[in-house]
Amino acid sequence: MTITDETPETVDGAARVRQRGDDAAVLRLSEAQAAAIGTDATTPDDDERVLLNMGPSHPSTHGVLRLMLEMEGETVIRSKPVVGYLHTGMEKQAEQLTFLQGCTNVTRMDYASPFFTELAFSLATEKLLDIEVPERAVWIRMLMSELNRISSHLLFMATNGMDLGAVSMMIYGWREREEVLRFFEKVTGLRMNHNYIRPGGVAADLPDGWKGEIEALLELLPPRLEEYDVLMTGQPIWRERLQGVGTLNTDEALALSATGPILRSTGYAWDLRRDQPYLAYDEVDFDVIVGTYGDCYDRYAIRLNEIRESMRIVEQILDKMPLGDYRVQDKKVTPPPRIRIDQSMEALIHHFKIFTEGFKVPEGEAYACVESPRGELGIYMVSDGSSTPYRMHVRGPSFINVQTMPHLMRESLIADAVAIISSVDPIMGEVDR
């Protein structure tokens, strides 16, 4: 992150989040210590604090997040998120897969917004390769990213509603998300985990009739979002459950490296699309939505309005989508058109080489980051000159945002803990990866 003049002082926040001991927000307790509590008769629990385990298989912990909560009555004092139940070694796995196959792996991390991980992976690889992708590929990538932001935030609307007891909202959110996924299916052949954005461009062009599909989608969504407003935004019950719950200020958010809607909800306008434009985001108009209070309600409202902003971007993309190639025409990176395999020996050799040993990427290191629906998603890639990454590291926004939970939950009721987990919107596939 570049520090500008407006970057607020983080010293206070850092001191607060670093606090230790009984008054801190973070419960620093090992499994063994936790197990020993209560079994030892010589240390009676005289402070009336109770240790409560929530998860890993609790419906409102979004997958397999486990929280160790230290409770005093119904109030959460300290807490500790325990992660790793879904760890599958994807960063290590990336070292076994070629750069061509790599996207099939990374797309499975944040399964609610797969295009963003594919994009970050591709951008990092392209930096190392030092190639420029054709314009149409850039705009297709942008289109898919923004639609994915919509679908991901719709999923948030659904789960956030469900967590707070608005079960019909869950069904509406999934219903609208399905409409977006149906478009993805037409383009990539899959609803999720697409392997569509690849180093060098995108795998296939947009299908016939794509414009009509998107126009229909842009027509369908606004009235549905208005329904959400009636059902939730303006609801006194909804507001009471969320307003003032799980607050964080900018200092603390920065000290915790929180990004995305969590950071923006504190009033700090930080959006990589605007602040470090990638793809062609500097050619479209959109607003960065910020909150004021840094509470659950702000985070909800930011996401709802980001759906609207993304729709605005998609509209502009529809008008500006250029024609032309959609994969870099570099023989070493992109396989030849199918017909060339039969016509040219050289093309056949390239085809075989790319699909068996992959393409070689020059030695070096690169970091590429994108603004995913959850915050800054970065991929740091080291290549040793072979066709597989030497090391790939993911800066996952969900993983980093999970550490804000103890601070958001401090001194809140157990019932609000559910609202807070929901408003952080972690995707455990990416947290644990």
Added chain:
Amino acid sequence: MADGSYLKGFGVTFKKLFEDRVTGDYRGGKGLEKGKPDEKRPKADRLHGRHVLNRYEDGMEKCIGCELCAGVCPAKCIYVRGADNNPEAPTSPGERFGYVYEINYLRCIHCDLCVEACPTQAITESKLFEFSFTNRSDAIYTKNELLVGDDGKPQQLPWEDWRDGEDTMTSGWMRATSPAGDHRYEGVVHWAGELGYGLRDPETGQSAEANDDEGARPAASSVEHG
């Protein structure tokens, strides 16, 4: 809450009672009127389903046993062994053919890189995604299951539930990816004919778009295969 605005929320849900349902009538075959099948959504043309092994219009198998598909598969779920063709009664045109061909569907992630890699369009994907196996060895599909029948259609396995026309859409992703990003090759047939269907149409590509808006299509729209 005296203004009753929370009642408006109930209004939204109440209205839904009278709206069309977005879901179809799918009950897994149970409780439906006799003879009425479960309702399914039409499948996208490019959908990645279970694979099929294609044959040429004359009935010859397309697979040449080159193992490119096995090499590119990120899940390492394809096993191929090639063998020399019998010159009297060849199985495929050319020297070799796929003698053993197996895909393990417990591992396959349906990324369809195998489809993109296959130089002869032998392996493509069908629209069938309903798998059912009760043991591990049944999850491994062999040539018996994958090879298209004499009519060029995928073989219908006992548990597979098809709808009209689905069995004819078996190469959407192969056709969509075959220009490899070069716009000059869009809308052009790049593949060999298939048993039962002959040459499949390409997608129209950007030419349709170029006609309806005056977008600046780059020059060189004529295709030179040289």
